[in-house]
Amino acid sequence: MQASTLERVVPGVVADVILDVRNVTKHYGGIRALDGLSLQVVRSEIHCVLGPNGAGKSTFFKMLMGTERPTSGSIHYDGRDVTRLQAFERARLGLSVKFQNLRTFGDLTVFQNLFIPLRRTCGPSEIPDRVSEILRQVRLPGVENRLVRHLSHGQQQWLAIAMSVASRPRLLLLDEPTAGLSAEETERTAEIIHEVNSEGMTVVVIEHDMGFIRSLKARTSVLHYGRLFAQGSFDEIAANEHVRQIYLGTE
Amino acid sequence: MEPPQSRIIAALNGPQTLGNSAFFWIFAILVLIVAIFFPFYASRFQVITASNLAISSLLALSLCLIWGYCGILSLGQASFYCVGGYAFGVVGINLIESAGNTNLALIAGIVAPVLLAAVLGWLMFYRRLKGVYVAILMLIVSLLLGLFMRQTADPSYAIGKAALGGMNGLRPESAGDPGIPNITLGFGEAVAVFDGRSAGFYWLVLAILVLVFLGLRWLVNSTYGYILIACREDSERTETFGYDIRLVQLSVFCLSAAIAGLAGTLYTAWGTYIHPDGFSVAPNILVVIWVAVGGRKDLASVIVSTVALGWLSLELSRYGEVSLLVLGLILIFAMMVARDGIVSALGEQIGRLVAARGSRREIVACFKGGRR
Incomplete structure (x- = not known):
């Protein structure tokens, strides 16, 4: 299956999955930062993760990179269970991250x-x-x-x-790559991301900037209270009434 | 093809050390010449003191390596020093008569602290302990070792011919046995004996200090040095670039223990004496002061400050307990005026003056040339 067609991946279709997150939970004391999150990333795609503050996005990245361990659940990278691997071992397998604070x-x-x-x-x-x-x-x-x-x-x-x-790396994790950037700088960042993606890197991006996500034309997952809330193309997500509600806080 | 001597200089220079100019090296060689000829114009007592200061500098370098370069502050660095000293003494007392040399004792003085560091380091770094926890744990280890050694006055605490001796310090078990030996290197009849009070011992210690200094300069400016610095700046980030930081920290910790153990060995041979007080708080803190005042991120600065502060302590020792108090005040003063050390700050100033005269360009070029 070609990566370019995978924006329309539907449940049940076997795709070339590079990252498979299964039912991951992370507790910090009594707080559930992640609460049974399951999410798949397809090889060679750009995948956006968005969600309101506290939705668990940065925690999600820490679990992926291995700087912290999930309380339960498992993470499979390239067909291999990496849940117990140290961060440096995951890096050697081809994972790389840019943290939110640079x-x-x-x-x-x-x-x-x-x-x-x-x-x-x-x-x-x-x-x-x-x-x-x-x-x-x-x-x-x-x-x-x-x-x-x-x-x-x-x-x-x-x-x-x-x-x-x-x-x-083969899987690049970018946590808010446009935080604090001007509109022009944001545009250049999108170019950079497209460029590394075209070299074959799978890119997962956490973002807030809707314009930026639109320019990435990426499959988008919305996190809310540590779970996968919605998933689809950016246009589908943007049109989703429930997503608007969690962002605008209206009931 | 570059001439070999310029490649050697290039390997010793780099962004991880101050003093990469020709000016620095010429100055360093002049200081070394003065130091080599010191016994010809100084009194015997001054030479003995100078040996002690050189040994202290070795100990300071060992802390500089882990704290200044890898960000691991240990408040128990003196424990490696003393363990090295005790190991040298115990093996030396037992073997000096049969072997006729202290080769094995010297090795024991290095290996014993490395083993201790390997066990402690494994427990700490593989459990991802860091920062203040490592610092305090090391202090506690040092205090516990001291506590143990203090109560070993009973003759049953003997290893072969060596009695640990509690508060009397390490000594032979019976009057007929030899005491802590001098450093005696060589085999059979062909041995060189370095009496701790002699100029020969001073030159030996000076040579070791120079070699360790140059070796560390090469190390911190190598790829390994880069990784040390990266761990110091942000160890978690460094790990996400694929480096096993636990191994990096463990290895540098063991290397540091080896240098501290060598220093402790030389100290024990210098005074033919080693005592449990070496494990207490004051010596441990003293090393930290030497390193912090000079500038923990630069090897040469640490040697300068250790010699200066060590000399000051000796001068002040005639006034009783005042010396540690004065050193504490100097530390506070240093932290206020130059957080990364007074000697380093002065060195940087001099470096800027020298750079204004053009030699800085060479350094940058040498660095960009892609050394290892």
Whole structure:
């Protein structure tokens, strides 16, 4: 089945699933951040996850990356149960994440920031070329020797994306890649995401910005109270009365 | 093809250490020359003191490595130092007569603390303990070891010919047995004995300090050094790039224990004496002060501050207990004026002055050249 047709995936159709989240629950004390979430991501698609604050989106990513463990349920990546794997093991299988708060290394230079993800897969002599290549891809050429904390917020956002694509992952998780960006910067971010997707990366994006999600033309899942609330193409989601209600808070 | 000496210099230089200019290296060599000739113009007492300061610098470097470069603050670094010292002493007392050298004792002084670090590190890092928990756990380990060693005055606490000796310190079990030996290297008849009070011992310690310093400079500027720094800045993020940070932390912790153990071994041989007080709070905190005041993120700064503060402590020791108080005040002052250390801050200032004269460009070029 071709990835481009998978926007119309319907339940029961066997698709090429790269990520299969089964009934995942996460409790923090008495709070249920995730409450039996099940969700599938199809290989080579861009998949948007949206939901109101506290819906469990960022928790969901932490479960996927393995920086935290689910209370129950399981996560299958590429046909393999990765629920018990450590974060570094998942990274080596081809998962990569950009966290919501950028988590770049502020006191290091841009070159050094990219050196760290690159060095695991590249020899030291290849790194300078790879760094300039990646920086061109994220529209940040020539900033190698700048200290990261001296970059603008938008530049740091792109650097954070660059760091997570540096290892050429197969499944890229982006938590709010346009937070704090201007309209123009947001547009460029969408271009970057389309570009890495066209290279074959599956991309899961958490977002709030409706215009941005529309421009991604992606299959969209809505989370609410830690569960999958609705799923479909962006237009279907945008037209969904219940989704509007949870966003606008009307009953 | 670059000439080999410039490749060696390039491997020792990098963004993880201050002082990458020709100016720095020329200055460092001048200081080394002064240090090498020190016994020819200093008094015997001054040479003995200098040996002690060099040993302290080794201990400080061991904490600098884990705290400054990997972000693991240990308040129990002196425990590795003392375990190394005790291990050297115990093996030395037992084997000096039969073997005629302290080769094995020296190895024991390094291996014993590494084993302790491996067990503790495995328990802490594989359980993903970090920050203040590691710091306090290490202090508790040190205090417990001290508590145990204090009550070993009973003769039943003997390992072969070595009696642990409780508050009397490590000593031979009977009067006929040898005491803690000098460092004696070599085999059979061909041995070199380094009496802790001699200039020879001073040169030995100086040589070890230089080698450890250069080795660490190479290490922290290598790929491994990058990963250490990344762990320091954000260990969880580093893990999501595919690095097993537990292994990184465990390995650097063991390396640090090896250096601290070597320092403790040299200390024990220096004074032919090791005592449970070494495990107490004051020595553990003292190392932290040396490292913090100098600048925990730079190796050379830490050596400078350790020598300066160690010398100051000795000068102040004639006034009784005032020295730790003064060092504490210096620490507070240092944290207020330069959070990353006074010596580092001064070094950066000098670096800027030197850079204004053009050598900075070489460093950047050398770094961008894609060293390992």
